[in-house]
Amino acid sequence: MVALTFGVVHAYLGDTLDTASYKTLPCYLALFILAELFELALAYDALRLRNVIQLLGIVVFHGALLVFSALQVHETKIAIVPCYISQCENNHNFLWDKVMPYLVVAPCVIGASWILIMYWIKALYEEFGWVIFHVVGANPKLKSMYQYYQIFICLLKFDFFCFVGVTMQLLIVVLTANSAEFGVTIAAIPVVLILLAGCAYAVQREIKWLMSASLALMVAAMTYLYKLVRFYEPSSDQQYLSTRATLTVFTIFAFLLLLASFAVGIKCFYDFDKGLHDSKTQDLSISADQRYGSPPKAQERHSSYSTGGVALQPQISIE
Template sequence: MAVEPLLATKAQRAFIGTVTIQAIVVLVMVGITFNKVDEHVDLHEGKYTVHVSLVTTWDKNSRFTQTLPCYLALFALAELFELFMAFDALRLRNIIQLIGLLIFHLALVVSAALQVHQTKSALVTLGDDCGSEESFTDCGGSGTLWAKIQPFLIVAPCVIGLSWFLMIFFVRKLYAEFGWAIFHVVGANPKMKTMYQWYQIMICLLKFDFFFFSGVTMQLLIVVLQRNSAEYGVTIAAIPVVLILLILCGLAVQREVKWIMSISLVMMLAASSYLYKLVRFYEPSSQAQYQTTRATLTVFTIVAFILLIGTFAVGLRCFADFDRGLQASKINAVPSRPKLAGEKASSNQAYQSGAPLGPRISIE
């Protein structure tokens, strides 16, 4: 089997098509929800544009007006990231990244389901049975704003869940296709193949580290932190620092630069202290400000911490493989289909679809 060009096979086109279509549908659902709320709630000033109960405070309004834009921004980031990761995995013929993408997609289902509860928690402040016309925006009964947007919020996890099963089907087909690509890169040596797979896992983890760090940071900046606080400035400053750290770590593991890799591993251990944020989400003195985003923030923070520890462990494994002959394969990791000059090659010059081979070698 030859190494096909990007999107040259039905399985590749079907996989990327599934990811693209579900991303469009989900973003449309979230966009419709945002638009319907924006018709009745001033999302910029934190004040309702319709009559509301006097017991509703400005702080509650403010938390809601920030929660829904954060929900929209978070899902836009997730869907764009998933599209990038899908194209990148197909470009690199990286089955490890495709498996990681399946896990990430399953996490999107959970996140979309959590957002249904969190949006209701932020919007419905007077309960489900109040039902008066004066409480259209902050009641949960029939005929209210919540009743209108709930179906669109429910569609999102359903569509993401359905597309997950389709993606599993296509990944199974891509598994066999990409196995031949790895053979083109590292050859038939089992030890080299194992080292290359650990390298692929490391690069994949670095990409997911960036997304989950960005997700936590986005929620803190949009919903929780005050712009005049010191914590807000520290969070802003951490964004380029983490981005540079991840990029340098990726280059270090690819080019096998030991001193940069050592610094990256030490910084990962230092960054794990960020887990202290979980305490602030639930301690009495600060839990109120995290009320409408606590569930999503908790999930993102825990996953980010687990990924960071996993990246550190895999980084140590990759560090141990430095200077063992894999560097050239890492740098030239994108296989391409060899071109044949002239007419069709005979059977002793080509294997199936035209990739020239040397003597027969057993991949096992």
């Protein structure tokens, strides 16, 4: 639907649109492509690992897509109508009337699919509920620590998407290549990617110095919230006019996710060296396949308590 919107607008107005406004629609299209690919990758990863926490994260992410698609209707109108007035003053709403149905369909489809996703994930929740028990055993403390670890890894993945979303909008729609802010935004990309990757590796391998450095950088990254001031201050508000609502939502979500990641990361750091290292580093998909597949053949055992050294019969695994 977003691609159809872009095609209709381009066919009617061509390259005569104002540059900043014209770049709004391809930016939205790129964000939707990124969001769909990201959600598919999350779903595959969650199903492969039988990760219930990540499945619940997909439900939240799909709801965020619903909000974003609804915001898109408002921001596309802001981008189209002022530019179209100057070219067709007697019928300036014609183009908007043409593309508005395509934009309204998107949140409707996403909302309907959200209900189906919640139904299927509820079924998967019941199906995969024993995986954590299989990995860490029946110890409730280990189970709680492992759940915090899964939440932290899931939050890091959503941090990555929000950061890429904000950066993409700034670089494509708002900033000019010769501005200092453009250079700072470009320089921040590898720093944030290294931060997220290093943080995930540190919490998995329980490397304390790397985890400490990652958490410190995470606090520094929260200062990115100052961008909200730039969106609304009089000296720069016109620069962000066509994409201000989306940028505001993305920036606030990114800050809240980063704050939650920091809090959960502190909890995971506190849980280092408490017996969870092996559960983190093993391949959970292999463990889960063993849990759901046929149990290995039981080996015969000899017991010193058995009379005459007679071998015990093969035992049947409880699984």
